[in-house]
Amino acid sequence: MQVYSFKELTQPAKKQLYNYITKSGWNHYVETYEEMLQNYGGVLFNFGESHFSLWEEGEILGTMGCITKEVTHRGEAFITGINIDNTERYADCFKILVEKCERYCISKGARKISLGITPDLEFLRANIESFGYRYTHRILVMKYCCGEDVSTQNDISREIFFEMLSNQNKDSFREVHNEAFRHSPNAALLNDEDMNGMLEACKENPGLKGLCLYNGRPAGIYDLKLKNKIGWIETIGVYPDFQGHGIGKALLKKSVDILRASGAEEIRLFVIDVNQRAYKLYKKFGFEDEGVRSLWFRKAPF
Structure with a gap:
């Protein structure tokens, strides 16, 4: 068995990899072949250096990737993008891939590693x-399952205003985001490159x-996505100093309003189960549990 990084694969091998990772229906990072090239070959996986696949005699036995962006900020790396078939050899495949990923993460300075799996990989x-x-x-x-018109819920205070993301x-936006999620599991802090990417995305979907401004001061942010008529609330965050003022509720209402106005027929979001404050807010607003996206484990220190 041999491990190859994404950047080492030939074009036919990359197409074979795409077929492999999409067959389960649980892959987090790609829906199309072009998205795979962009994500696995882009900055998220260090331009193809940190996404690995395990091969034997022309067949793929498993995949695993490392995200090391947060090593600089908080010494943490993430192992994700795991795909391994439940065969009699799965333990050997997992061992080879996780050891490869751990070595890579440690080489980048990681002091702790979080590892995520989808529910079908609980074995x-x-x-x-x-x-x-x-x-x-x-x-x-x-x-989102509430049948009421969201525009009638939770009137926004006169002290709260919203601005679209812009160069100005x-x-x-970055400061509020980073302070809101600095101590949150699985949250990445935004840098200049991230902000430039977000501004570029705004050109297509302004x-x-x-x-969100509270009494004229930056207090919250929202980041939404619309794809195939499904609206996703990717992120809403409140600056710690402004929590408890109803800003989270206002951000949630604004997000649902925007997605509905943009043509979303369904609206979904992700939440970490230990974040009970956010979970209770979403439940109260009309969101219901639909399923488990992933399970996370941590290993520290190295």
Whole structure:
């Protein structure tokens, strides 16, 4: 068995990889072949250097990737994008791939590693724990099910205003985001490159990302996505100093309004199950549990 990074694969091998990772229906990062090239070959996986696939005699036995962006900020790396078939050799495949990923993460300076799996890979749990990882949390999918017109709910205070993301407020957007999620599991802090990418995305879909002002001060942010008539609330965040003022509720209402006006027929979001404050807010607003997106484990220190 041989491990190859994404950047080492030939074009035919990349097409074979795409067929492999999409067959389960659980892959987090790609829906089309072009998205695979962009994501696995882009900055998220260090331009193809940190996404690995395990091969034997021309067949793929498994995949695993490392995200090391947060090593600089908080010493943490993430192992994700795991695809391994439940065959009699799955334990060997997992061992080879996770050891490869751990070596890579440590070489980048990681002091702790979080590893995520989709629900169909729970058969790997004992193997994951045998490597010293301990379960920490789940990421849930919630769907908006309230039948009422959201525009009649939760009137926005006169002190709260919204601005679309722009060059003029991008620094405020980044500051609010990073402070809101600095200590949150699985959250990535935004840098200049991230902000430039978000501004570029706004050219195609203006209004899906924005800043909330409370009494004229940056207090919250929202980041939305619309794809195939499904609206996703990717992120809403409140600056810690402004929590408890109803800003989270206002951001949620604004997000639902924007997505509905943009043509969304369904609206979903992700929430970490241990974030009970956010979970209770979403439930109260009309979101219901739809399923588990992923399970997460952590290993530290190195």
